[in-house]
Amino acid sequence: MIYTTNAIERTIKEIRKRLKPMNSLNSLEAAEKIVYLTIQDFNEKWAGRKLRGFAEAQEALERMFEERYC
Template identity: 65%
Template structure:
């Protein structure tokens, strides 16, 4: 909170709408801090989304023309399914170490 106050003072004149929005939603913006430090980066990073977009662009670019919007949607869908299948078997760094904490949080929220 102290860091946000410093940020607010430094930037409120130049970006009043952004600072106001962040101030109103600060608890939501910082909710990732409730999770174990080992996995925080995986929650707040956009790397997985950027990778997905890059893969979709790569697959669509190789096709000079598509017959319809449905054809493009099918390529996007199949790309995401393929990536999901690959990522399902992957264990992200830190998640094995943080698993007990995540399970505890889940049980606290939803029960056993």
């Protein structure tokens, strides 16, 4: 099992926090840009982290990937 719930919840909370002060965004594109930049920020912060349980799941994920795409 891969534990990602806290990471997902934290990401959604941060996106809401960044969108809330902007009550009227000019377009959907502006909101998408904020979401994209927020996720990019988290990717940089979490790039070096290891997920608990990922080592056990990695082989299964690689096998599923090869079955589907190769």
